[in-house]
Amino acid sequence: MSSDGRAASPNAEQFIAELARHERSLGAYVHALINCSADAEDVLQQGKLVMWRSFDQFELGTNFQAWARKVLFHQILAYRKRTKRDSLVLSNELVAQAERAWEENADGLEDRTGALAECLAKLADDRREIIAMRYRRGLSVEEISEISGRTPAAVYKLLSRLRSQLAGCVERIVRRNPLAKEI
DSSP states (O other): OOTTSOOOOHHHHHHHHHHHHHHHHHHHHHHHHOSOHHHHHHHHHHHHHHHHHTGGGSOTTSOHHHHHHHHHHHHHHHHHHHTTTOTTSOOHHHHHHHHHHHHHHHHHHHHHHHHHHHHHHHSOHHHHHHHIIIIISOOOHHHHHHHHTOOHHHHHHHHHHHHHHHHHHHHHHHHHOTTOOOO
16 A cells, blocks of 8 residues: 555556565675675665656566666666766776676576575475574574574584585576576
8 A cells, every 4th residue: 555545556566576576686786886885775776766767667577677787777877977086986898797797697596596495495494494594684603503502513514514405406406497597
């Protein structure tokens, strides 16, 4: 519902769903191209506003992530123009090369993300919870140790084994998918 009590439009719902689905990847894209985290967040938020305002120009059924990256790319270029005096800012050509590389690897990233979800689903509940504590909730090994009743050394070993198992599982799934691109 909107603030005036009306139901959200189908386009608004579609935008929110697509943005939520790709938000992490889009954030990584912006952070990879802007060296200051606070500036990257500002550019990302500004880009989201631009996307929202121009969502009626997005053709439903096409690649939202590619469209959103193009919007963000223009926001990054505008940011670069504003901060031209900063010697640590990447050159426009380097940013354009990064954009091309990101686009080439986007499908492979989505394949790997899907494979990771599949692999996580195969883990026992207690193992999946350890992974969630570390990577979703951002808990330290010491905090996980206290919650799980394991020693910190045992948590380190378990996380190491789980990362290795998940990496192997993701590789197997990606390799057996003939449409998947290697990163």
